[in-house]
Amino acid sequence: MKIIGIIFIIFASLFATVCYEKKLKIKIIRLEALFDFISYMETQISLFSLPINSIFSNYKLNTELIYKIKEKKYEDFYVYDEDFSVKVINFFENIGKGYKDQQLKSCKAFADILNKELVSQKSDIKNKIKIFRTMAFFLSACIIIFIV
Helix, strand or coil: CHHHHHHHHHHHHHHHHHHHHHHHHHHHHHHHHHHHHHHHHHHHHHHHCCCHHHHHHHCCCCHHHHHHHHCCCCHHHCCCCHHHHHHHHHHHHHCCCCCHHHHHHHHHHHHHHHHHHHHHHHHHHHHHHHHHHHHHHHHHHHHHHHHC
């Protein structure tokens, strides 16, 4: 019976670790999707001089996130630090205003900001996952020792 309990504890800690990793990686997936959209937007503006509404309408990848941005529903970005959230909102509130060159400069500047945030988030998440795995291991070990 103790062996079954030990196996259950090990699987429970593994499951908790996997769920936590998946939750954290959603932040990276959103940033990568946003980075892809900004690259697409930059290409569409530079090559075809399309208006912003057409760019939003023509984009077919990760449409849920892009639809929320188009509808000015930025709640998905409030999980990041406040400074970055403000930059996302400002970028999308101001894009489409001004000439083509201004829009391209804005896209490039925002792509740089996104890239820095992506690198920062990947590093941060990697550290959090290491800590969580270690904590789960030691917690499981303590419980197993207590059972035995």
